[in-house]
Amino acid sequence: MPAVVLLLAGALLSGCNMITGQDTPDTARISVEATELEGTLDVVLSDDWVDLGTVEGVELFxxxxxxxxxxxxxxxDLRDSDRFLVRVLPPGDHVPTASLRVELDGRESFFREQVLDEGAIQYQVLLQ
Structure with a gap:
């Protein structure tokens, strides 16, 4: 009997995405725009990081x-990832306004526009 209960519990847990309608996304579409930019912006992409749960934010491996x-x-492509991070860095020699938009499987998940003297723009998500 305990084996049956464990089997049913496992089936229910693995089917949670079917119940909630929230599937793990397959793709992330990243869009970066900027005004008053002289040159380029650095964009960091990672699927190998840990959330520190502190002011420092995340540690990239x-x-x-x-x-x-x-x-x-x-x-x-997110199919082989369990996490995703994108960060737009300030250029250092001048202060443009930049925006970052992230769509997961075609649905907007994140949008932020800011003057980059306020620091980097970052989006991170754990994919379940």
Whole structure:
């Protein structure tokens, strides 16, 4: 009898996404725009990080950094990832206004526009 209960509990837990209608996204579409930008912005992409739960935010174990000339768009495959992070860094020598939009499977999940003297724009999500 305990084996049957464990089997049913496992089936229910694995089917939670079917019940809630929330499936793990397959893709993230990233859009970066900027005004008053001289040159490029660095965009950091990672699926290898941990949330520190502190003011410091996250610790990246590995990441790709690309220099982009906005407007810039990229689609990232999330099927083999359990987490995703994108960060737009301030250029350092001047202060543009930038925006970051992230769509997960075509649905907007995040949008922020800010002057980059306020720091980086970052979006992170754990994929279940």
């Amino acid at each position: 590995s990441a790709d950094t690309v220099a982009v000339s906005p407007p810039w768009e990229e689609t990232v």
